[in-house]
Amino acid sequence: MCGDGSDGHFDSAHAGGAGDLHAGDPELTADGIAAHLVGEDEIRRTAAGFIGYNRTGPGDRVLIGIDNQYEYDAVLPIADALRARGASVDIVIVDIGPDRPFTEFDEIGVLIRREDRKLNPRRWDAVPWVQELARTRNYDLLVHKKGGGIPATPHRYEAIPWLSLEHLVAEANRYPRSLHELINRKAWEPFHTVGVGGRVHLTDPEGTDLTYTLHEGYFDGTRRSYGTEPFWGHLLAHGPTPILPEEDAEGVVAGTTNHFSKAYPRIVLTLEKGKVVTADGGGGYGDAWRDLLAESRDIKYPCFPAPGLFYLWEVAIGTHPLIVRPRDISRLSSGGFEWERRRSGIVHMGFGTRWGGEEERWAADQKLVYGHLHVHLNFATLTITTKSNEKITVIKDGRLAVLDDPEVRAHAAEFGDPSALLTELWTAQVPGITAAGRYADYAADPAKYVYG
Structure with a gap:
């Protein structure tokens, strides 16, 4: 694998x-x-x-x-x-x-x-x-x-x-710190400059197809980790909570892995106006998610524009090309898929309340359900179409575009072979995408392939 x-x-x-x-x-x-x-x-x-x-x-x-x-x-x-x-x-x-x-x-x-x-x-x-x-x-x-x-x-x-x-x-x-800093700064720059007010299109061969606006309101300076400084190693391509009333994320998010569970049969989340409205498939993970959708359907959280828990806010981009999936991720002590989410170009999607946000304290005080859940995208393509109609590719087929930026490669050359320092050491092997076989077989039982 x-x-x-x-x-x-x-x-x-x-x-x-x-x-x-x-x-x-x-x-x-x-x-x-x-x-x-x-x-x-x-x-x-x-x-x-x-x-x-x-x-x-x-x-x-x-x-x-x-x-x-x-x-x-x-x-x-x-x-x-x-x-x-x-x-x-x-x-x-x-x-x-x-x-x-x-x-x-x-x-x-x-x-x-x-x-x-x-x-x-x-x-x-x-x-x-x-x-x-x-x-x-x-x-x-x-x-x-x-x-x-x-x-x-x-x-x-x-x-x-x-x-x-x-x-x-x-x-x-042992990666050069200054090189990693440059990768983060260059990858984050389009979001808080020319990208503001533009449209993001996010796709992945496992089925994700999502669009949303980089609303200017998210860059008002009140949101932690969303400004001119990168959120190091975890670039947020969508504004964190509170979610704006004009939020317009529409489409589907699909995948078979998250941070911390067994790989699950493919789940498909449908979003309308930024909120998950249905969760299809997903095996036990999907069953539990559907129960939580029902439990939270009528709860009006202070950070969201309408009732319901599972609003999109986390579209987090990994930035380190040399992160590798550990050899054995079958047990709790391994951390599961949480380590690999740091690899450059991998995107993890988070739906629900922001970690440690005021909305979580509000829910806890009232004994109401809170938290956020994830779906990982290993082969994402993410583009920004600016208000002036310029198209910027941030990720292409799971590869962070700035790894091929001339300035980044020139700085990498100060430490060694740029191709070695800027080439991913590991890529998830998924039948029908990066490995032989049919994706439909993998999607029905990914655990057989991940742990087998």
Whole structure:
């Protein structure tokens, strides 16, 4: 199921200008990778490629908060690298239950809530008592959270999305930071400049065909992660909540994978005025989604223009060409499909309330259902037609267009072979699209192909 490089080993041609590295070099060990991460800038994000702990120094106190489904061998090298900088490091482990194979219902279980998240944290939430421990014990740095946003805190706070040693030693972690920054800035630029007021057309060979307007109202400066600065590694091609009354997303979104469940039979979501009105197919995932549609049909959330939960807001574009699907994604501890969504050109679609938004607090106070669910697009084509009728291709057949931009390639050449640094190491193998066979067979039972 994986293309070149998917076995987790490094290829020196992709090593980001580090010279003639080979297996066995210190830079390619877990300790070497951890030391590299410690040496990167901190930006308070959970996006792989931008996380670093470089401000840590002698006398600092660091708290690492993980759960029992992390592979401990992936955490120890980070702790050791921080200790090597003169810090003291404590590690706390939260028990979230036994590991097991995925089911089609796990995305629902980790993302949908009807109560305060502090009482029942979601998979990508911070654990309240871990955050409180960092505050009351005056730690200088808290290393915690797998995904989602990083809250504002008086101390430094960075994420730890590397769930396994395979994640930690992945070649992507040694990617040149300035190159990744340039890719993000160049890919984001059309959305907040000439694209404002234009039309987006998003398609995918699994069946997605969606259009919507990049309404100027979404760029009013009040929406977190939607302005001139990229939302690093997670470029939002649609405005986040609150959704405007003039929202006009129309069409269908289809796929067979999400963040955190077993691959499911193809689901087809139909959208009208930005809201999911029907969910067809999808196996157990689709059944659960239809139940939630019924439960939320008459609820008027403060962030949406009409009753109903499943409004589109998240059209998130991955930006890292060297992200690779892990070898085994069959169990909860692997993270499933959540890691690969970071790969350049992969789009994940999110429908529902914004993570940590005011609307979620409103729903929790009233014991009403909230959260958002995903569908992944592995081979998307996304274009913007500007108000002046210029057509800009952002993604073509799953490839982020700026990877072929002359400025990006010139900067990549400063670190090594541009083709190596800007070519995707992995592409999902789907019958009828990127592999031999019929898509209809895959769509009916994708788990057989993904895990088989």
